[in-house]
Amino acid sequence: MASARILAVDDSPTILAMLEEILVSAGYEVLTAEDGAEALESARNGKPDLILLDVMLPKLDGYRVCRLLKFDQKYKAIPIIMLTAKAEEQSMATGLRTGADQYLTKPVEPERLLEAVADELARAEG
Amino acid sequence: MSGHETRLEHDLTAEQGERFREYIHEHSGIHLDEGHTDSLRISLMTRATRFGHESLDRYYELLVADETEFRELMNLITINETSFFRFPAQFEALRTFVVPEILDTRSPAVRSFRTWSAGCSTGEEPYSIAMTLLDAGIDSLGHHAEVLGTDVSTHALERARAGVYPPRALLNVPRDRVDRYFEPTATGHRVTDPVRDVVDFRYQNLIKGPHPSALMGNWDVIFCRNVTIYFRIESTRRVVESLFERLNPGGYLFIGHSETLTGISNRFETIEVGGVFLHRKPTSAVRASVPQTPRPARAAAAAEAPQVPVRAVEPEAPASEPSDAAAHLRDARAFADNGDFDAALERLTEALRIDPTLAAARYILGLIHLRAGRTDDAIAEFRRTVGADDDFVLAHLNLGNLHRSRGEHAEACREYEAALGALERSPDGAWSEFLGGFEPEVLIATCRRSLDQCQRIGGRG
Numbered sequence: 001m002a003s004a005r006i007l008a009v010d011d012s013p014t015i016l017a018m019l020e021e022i023l024v025s026a027g028y029e030v031l032t033a034e035d036g037a038e039a040l041e042s043a044r045n046g047k048p049d050l051i052l053l054d055v056m057l058p059k060l061d062g063y064r065v066c067r068l069l070k071f072d073q074k075y076k077a078i079p080i081i082m083l084t085a086k087a088e089e090q091s092m093a094t095g096l097r098t099g100a101d102q103y104l105t106k107p108v109e110p111e112r113l114l115e116a117v118a119d120e121l122a123r124a125e126g
Numbered sequence: 127m128s129g130h131e132t133r134l135e136h137d138l139t140a141e142q143g144e145r146f147r148e149y150i151h152e153h154s155g156i157h158l159d160e161g162h163t164d165s166l167r168i169s170l171m172t173r174a175t176r177f178g179h180e181s182l183d184r185y186y187e188l189l190v191a192d193e194t195e196f197r198e199l200m201n202l203i204t205i206n207e208t209s210f211f212r213f214p215a216q217f218e219a220l221r222t223f224v225v226p227e228i229l230d231t232r233s234p235a236v237r238s239f240r241t242w243s244a245g246c247s248t249g250e251e252p253y254s255i256a257m258t259l260l261d262a263g264i265d266s267l268g269h270h271a272e273v274l275g276t277d278v279s280t281h282a283l284e285r286a287r288a289g290v291y292p293p294r295a296l297l298n299v300p301r302d303r304v305d306r307y308f309e310p311t312a313t314g315h316r317v318t319d320p321v322r323d324v325v326d327f328r329y330q331n332l333i334k335g336p337h338p339s340a341l342m343g344n345w346d347v348i349f350c351r352n353v354t355i356y357f358r359i360e361s362t363r364r365v366v367e368s369l370f371e372r373l374n375p376g377g378y379l380f381i382g383h384s385e386t387l388t389g390i391s392n393r394f395e396t397i398e399v400g401g402v403f404l405h406r407k408p409t410s411a412v413r414a415s416v417p418q419t420p421r422p423a424r425a426a427a428a429a430e431a432p433q434v435p436v437r438a439v440e441p442e443a444p445a446s447e448p449s450d451a452a453a454h455l456r457d458a459r460a461f462a463d464n465g466d467f468d469a470a471l472e473r474l475t476e477a478l479r480i481d482p483t484l485a486a487a488r489y490i491l492g493l494i495h496l497r498a499g500r501t502d503d504a505i506a507e508f509r510r511t512v513g514a515d516d517d518f519v520l521a522h523l524n525l526g527n528l529h530r531s532r533g534e535h536a537e538a539c540r541e542y543e544a545a546l547g548a549l550e551r552s553p554d555g556a557w558s559e560f561l562g563g564f565e566p567e568v569l570i571a572t573c574r575r576s577l578d579q580c581q582r583i584g585g586r587g
Binding site: 015021025058085106110 | 226227520561
C-alpha cells in the first residue's frame with residue numbers, strides 16, 4: 001500500500017524534512033505539520049491514512065492531538081504512531097491511554113519506522 | 127408645567143444625553159457611545175411617553191427613583207438581533223474540540239458539563255449550545271449538559287423561556303438539526319423538550335450583582351459574545367477577570383468573532399482551531415522545568431534576543447571555564463525541549479557570554495526565533511551559527527529551507543550545497559546531536575532532494 005498518505009508532525013523543521021524524506025523515498029504521499037493545532041487541522045481536512053505524531057509540540061502537545069482524534073468517531077480509525085524522545089514508562093502509559101496505536105522512542109531507525117508504518121496501515125486495511 | 131396637554135420635547139439635548147449615559151453606565155456598566163444615541167433617544171421617548179412625562183428631565187427623576195423602570199429602559203436599549211448558531215464555526219469548535227478535551231482530561235467523578243451563556247438575549251445562544259452539546263454525544267459518554275442563560279433584559283428572558291422563534295432565526299440551522307430540535311407550532315418553531323430540559327434562564331447584570339449562587343464558579347465553558355462591546359474598557363477588564371475566576375482550570379471562554387482579549391486580559395491561553403480563536407484558562411499544572419537550577423531574576427531582559435557579537439572573544443584567561451558554557455548549553459536544550467523558551471534564552475545568553483563561538487547555542491537560538499515566527503532573526507542567527515562553525519550542517523539546511531520558502535532559490539541552493547559539503551567534511555560534527563537520532567544518510571538524502579527541487583523550480587542545475 002505504497003500510495004497511502006501519511007501526516008508527519010514534528011516541531012523541528014529538520015527532523016520533519018528527514019521524516020518526509022524517509023516516507024517519500026518509500027513511495028508514500030506526505031503531509032506535514034509543525035504544531036499541534038496545524039496537525040489537528042490537517043488530520044481532519046487532509047484525509048491522511050496514518051499519522052506520525054511527535055509528543056513535544058507547540059500550541060497543543062501530541063497527546064492532546066491524539067486524544068482529540070481518537071475521541072471522534074469520524075477520525076478514530078486513523079492509525080496514530082507517537083514519536084517521542086522520552087523513554088520513561090510514564091510516557092509510555094500516557095501514550096497508550098491516549099489511544100495511540102503504536103509508540104516509537106527516538107531515535108528511530110528508518111527501517112523500523114517504515115516497518116511500523118506498514119504494519120499499522122495493513123492493520124487498518126485488515 | 128404649563129397646563130397645556132402633555133407634549134414631549136423631541137430632542138435629547140447633549141447635556142441630557144450625557145446625564146442618561148452616565149447614569150446608565152454607572153448602574154449597568156454599559157457604555158453607550160455616539161453610535162447608540164438614536165437607540166438611547168428612541169428608548170427614552172418610548173418610556174417617557176408611557177408615563178406622560180413632558181420632559182426627559184422628569185423621566186430622569188423617575189428613572190433614578192425606580193429600579194423597575196431602569197430595567198424596563200434597559201430592555202429597550204439592549205434589544206439585539208440574534209439567531210441560532212451565530213458564527214457556526216464557534217459551535218463547531220465547541221463540539222469537535224472543547225467538549226472532547228474537557229471530558230477527557232477531567233476527573234471521572236465529575237458528571238456534568240456546565241456552560242454559561244452570559245448576555246443570552248432571547249435565548250438563541252444557550253439553546254444552540256445545548257443542541258451542540260447533545261450533538262457532541264455528551265449523554266452517551268455518561269455526562270449531562272447544564273446550560274444557563276443570563277441577561278439584563280427581563281423581556282428577552284421571557285421570550286427565551288417561551289422558546290418559540292420565527293423562521294428567520296433558524297437561518298443558520300442545518301435541516302437535520304431543525305428536524306431534531308424544533309417542532310413547528312402555529313406561532314413559530316418551538317425548541318423541543320430534550321433541549322429545553324438542559325437550559326435554565328436567570329436575570330443577571332454582568333457588572334453589578336447580585337450573582338445567583340449558581341453563577342459562582344465551576345463553569346467548563348462561558349459564552350460572552352458581543353456583550354463587552356457595550357462596556358467601557360475598565361468594565362470589560364473587570365467582567366473578563368470575573369469570568370476567568372469562574373471558569374474551571376482548562377475551561378474555555380468564547381468571545382465574539384470580532385472581539386479580542388488584547389489589552390483586556392493576558393491570563394488566557396489563546397489557540398486557533400478551524401479559524402476560531404479559543405481562550406483557555408490554564409490548568410494549574412505548570413510545566414515542570416527540567417533543570418533544577420534556579421531561574422535568574424533578570425528574565426525580562428534575557429527574553430530579548432541576546433546580542434552577543436561573534437568575534438568578541440577574549441583570547442586570554444576567560445573568567446569562566448568553557449565547561450561552564452557547555453553546562454549552560456545542556457540546560458538550555460532541556461528547557462527548550464520542555465517548551466520553556468524564556469529559560470532557554472537565559473541559559474543561551476549565559477553560554478554565549480562565556481563562549482561566543484559556541485555554534486550549537488546560536489543554532490538553538492535560531493530555532494527559538496524560527497518557532498516564534500521571527501524568520502529574519504532566525505536567518506541572522508543561523509548565519510552566525512555557520513559563521514562560528516561553517517560545518518554546522520543543520521544551520522545550512524535551515525537557511526536553505528528559509529530562503530526557499532521566501533522564493534530565494536539561488537540562496538537556497540547555495541545553502542543546500544554547503545550542507546552537503548559540510549556533511550562530507552565532518553559527518554559527525556557538533557551538529558549531529560541535533561539529528562534526533564537519524565543517521566547522516568537520511569540527512570544527505572534530505573539535502574539532495576531539497577537541492578534537486580530547488581534547482582528545478584529556480585531554473586538552475
